[in-house]
Amino acid sequence: MAPLLPTIHDPSALRHFDRAQLKQLADEVRSCVLDNVSRTGGHLSSNLGTVELTVALHHVFNTPHDRLVWDVGHQTYPHKILTGRRERMPSLRQIGGISGFPQRTESEYDTFGTAHSSTSISAALGMALAAKQKGEDRHAVAIIGDGAMTAGMAFEALNNAGVYDCKLLVILNDNDMSISPPVGALNRYLAQLMSGNFYAAAKNVGKSVLRAAPPLFELAKRLEQHAKGMVVPATLFEQFGFNYVGPIDGHDLDSLVPTLENLKHLHGPQFLHVVTKKGQGYKLAEADPVAYHGPSKFDPAIGLVKPATAPKLTFTQVFGHWLCDMAAQDSRLVGITPAMREGSGLVEFEQRFPERYYDVGIAEQHAVTFAAGLACEGLKPVVAIYSTFLQRAYDQMIHDVAIQNLPVVFALDRAGLVGADGATHAGAYDIAFIRCVPNMSLACPADEAECRQLLSSAFAQDHPVAVRYPRGAGAGVATLPGLDALPFGKGELRRTGRRIAIVVFGTLLYPALKAAEALDATVLNMRWVKPLDLDLLLKTVATHECVVTLEEGAVMGGAGSAVVEALQAADVQLPVLQLGLPDRFIEHGDPAKLLASIGLDAAGIEQSIRERFDASEPAGKTRPGAL
Numbered sequence: 117m118a119p120l121l122p123t124i125h126d127p128s129a130l131r132h133f134d135r136a137q138l139k140q141l142a143d144e145v146r147s148c149v150l151d152n153v154s155r156t157g158g159h160l161s162s163n164l165g166t167v168e169l170t171v172a173l174h175h176v177f178n179t180p181h182d183r184l185v186w187d188v189g190h191q192t193y194p195h196k197i198l199t200g201r202r203e204r205m206p207s208l209r210q211i212g213g214i215s216g217f218p219q220r221t222e223s224e225y226d227t228f229g230t231a232h233s234s235t236s237i238s239a240a241l242g243m244a245l246a247a248k249q250k251g252e253d254r255h256a257v258a259i260i261g262d263g264a265m266t267a268g269m270a271f272e273a274l275n276n277a278g279v280y281d282c283k284l285l286v287i288l289n290d291n292d293m294s295i296s297p298p299v300g301a302l303n304r305y306l307a308q309l310m311s312g313n314f315y316a317a318a319k320n321v322g323k324s325v326l327r328a329a330p331p332l333f334e335l336a337k338r339l340e341q342h343a344k345g346m347v348v349p350a351t352l353f354e355q356f357g358f359n360y361v362g363p364i365d366g367h368d369l370d371s372l373v374p375t376l377e378n379l380k381h382l383h384g385p386q387f388l389h390v391v392t393k394k395g396q397g398y399k400l401a402e403a404d405p406v407a408y409h410g411p412s413k414f415d416p417a418i419g420l421v422k423p424a425t426a427p428k429l430t431f432t433q434v435f436g437h438w439l440c441d442m443a444a445q446d447s448r449l450v451g452i453t454p455a456m457r458e459g460s461g462l463v464e465f466e467q468r469f470p471e472r473y474y475d476v477g478i479a480e481q482h483a484v485t486f487a488a489g490l491a492c493e494g495l496k497p498v499v500a501i502y503s504t505f506l507q508r509a510y511d512q513m514i515h516d517v518a519i520q521n522l523p524v525v526f527a528l529d530r531a532g533l534v535g536a537d538g539a540t541h542a543g544a545y546d547i548a549f550i551r552c553v554p555n556m557s558l559a560c561p562a563d564e565a566e567c568r569q570l571l572s573s574a575f576a577q578d579h580p581v582a583v584r585y586p587r588g589a590g591a592g593v594a595t596l597p598g599l600d601a602l603p604f605g606k607g608e609l610r611r612t613g614r615r616i617a618i619v620v621f622g623t624l625l626y627p628a629l630k631a632a633e634a635l636d637a638t639v640l641n642m643r644w645v646k647p648l649d650l651d652l653l654l655k656t657v658a659t660h661e662c663v664v665t666l667e668e669g670a671v672m673g674g675a676g677s678a679v680v681e682a683l684q685a686a687d688v689q690l691p692v693l694q695l696g697l698p699d700r701f702i703e704h705g706d707p708a709k710l711l712a713s714i715g716l717d718a719a720g721i722e723q724s725i726r727e728r729f730d731a732s733e734p735a736g737k738t739r740p741g742a743l
């Protein structure tokens with residue numbers, strides 16, 4: 117059989133495919149996903165699980181006129197492949213290449229930018245109601261996973277959507293997995309919906325409905341409602357006002373296509389429950405969907421292999437080890453993750469301290485307020501959360517933790533640029549949004565050894581403290597075995613030079629030291645953004661002519677701004693150059709290259725300093741307009 121995929125330049129080509137052609141196409145898309153992800157790395161298991169669903173959606177719906185909104189968007193590679201981006205797949209998640217998530221700027225088929233979860237129902241509802249208001253005849257379809265469905269935002273949207281008469285279809289892609297096994301009562305409920313007899317009965321009901329349609333949609337609807345009344349008296353989703361259909365097999369195009377065709381013609385908010393398998397079609401990923409959730413490159417014939425030499429310890433691992441050691445010493449410690457057990461380094465902690473481990477689902481807001489409740493009762497919660505996901509829980513951090521001055525530790529992973537996931541996942545704003553909150557403290561270790569020590573410092577406080585550290589490994593400074601803390605709010609003089617004082621917050625200390633060698637500059641390793649070590653700062657700048665601040669965080673309102681405010685308050689009038697993440701979103705790509713592209717490697721730091729404070733000029737002479 118001649119391959120079909122090369123003939124597909126946009127989904128209109130597959131609208132008239134028969135079932136056999138759709139099945140062949142799905143097989144080709146699956147191979148294309150596996151082939152590409154094995155070369156570039158990326159999200160694999162979820163994409164292998166949505167191949168048939170994607171083919172069916174583009175076959176049945178008139179995309180992009182009808183809107184598909186993918187939740188999280190980490191499962192959109194089949195969608196990208198079918199919407200004109202197949203040939204760009206080798207550039208996935210690289211600088212200048214296509215994104216790993218939907219982006220409105222990338223394609224008209226990407227109707228809504230996503231990457232943080234549980235936004236799809238809200239966005240699709242907005243689109244459906246906009247169409248209604250504008251008199252446009254189009255469908256809006258939200259495709260949301262069982263993990264993403266656990267978030268409050270998804271329920272807020274269901275609650276709102278259930279009362280509107282509009283062309284909204286919510287598809288629950290239920291693979292019984294989040295990144296790790298799903299948690300919570302909703303998961304139990306979905307398992308019940310899918311369980312043995314019920315699933316079989318529902319499948320038969322589905323068939324009888326399908327036989328009646330089309331064109332007898334009204335009859336089909338009545339039949340369906342009747343049948344559902346017998347089998348599923350009141351699913352949760354019906355209680356919310358949706359017409360619930362399912363569960364159906366999400367890999368079976370013979371079920372998917374006619375069901376979607378039917379649903380297209382029913383009125384009011386529709387809810388389709390499809391059952392899929394993460395990793396479908398690639399045995400290794402089916403067997404271990406967690407490992408293949410977001411692998412780096414690998415040989416598909418062999419699968420993932422352990423590297424021959426042990427790689428450098430990541431900050432995440434440093435945190436995970438510290439957490440276990442501190443938990444062994446202090447029985448008040450509890451660890452909380454909003455559905456990021458692996459990414460946040462909590463696997464060993466869960467095994468060793470199951471009674472003190474809480475995966476709360478994709479529910480960052482709840483995670484933080486839950487921690488506040490635990491702290492009220494004398495426990496010492498550590499919330500392990502990516503910087504970007506703490507954005508979701510900002511009010512909870514202020515209202516529930518900081519105002520009540522509760523001793524919650526925020527272990528902020530993925531601070532700074534994260535690389536392949538791009539702007540949506542960058543931990544760019546935590547310094548700016550935390551340092552303005554009373555009672556909050558914020559530490560920024562320069563390396564692995566400091567990370568462990570500063571976590572201990574944070575844990576020792578009786579108020580909320582965040583410790584921010586980046587994705588991956590740092591300078592490779594070996595951690596000490598004990599749980600010794602560094603002094604609270606104190607930095608260190610790291611290099612003594614002349615004229616220029618470089619005031620560094622975090623892991624950019626190491627490129628700064630390199631630049632300082634070339635410039636013969638002084639370097640301060642501040643360790644804390646808040647409280648700021650004013651003694652060290654003011655004493656140092658008193659003997660210097662200009663100040664440079666450096667951080668891997670948004671420069672606007674960040675640690676450099678804290679330094680400027682402090683100098684101003686102390687009536688110190690020195691020129692200050694603030695280096696950090698610029699006021700624009702940084703897209704995906706190799707993190708080292710991205711940092712270099714914005715001048716945050718050693719060469720870039722040196723160059724910026726030379727440009728601003730001409731290093732060959734005598735003291736204090738800055739370029740015109742340099743301030």
Ligand SMILES: Cc1ncc(C[n+]2csc(CCOP(=O)(O)OP(=O)(O)O)c2C)c(N)n1
Pocket residue numbers: 161162188190191231232233260261262263264265291293294295394454455456478480505508
């Ligand atoms: C707000 C937010 N928190 C956490 C994540 C990290 N995350 C990405 S995918 C995922 C699991 C999603 O599970 P599900 O929706 O069931 O999709 P599946 O991976 O099973 O395809 C998580 C926790 C995120 N993207 N957004």
Ligand SMILES: CC(=O)[C@@H](O)[C@H](O)COP(=O)(O)O
Pocket residue numbers: 188190231295410459530534537587
């Ligand atoms: C889609 C999503 O949000 C996660 O899968 C994320 O890509 C994980 O990133 P890390 O690889 O940094 O854990």
Ligand SMILES: [Mg+2]
Pocket residue numbers: 261262263264289290291292293294
């Ligand atoms: Mg899932």
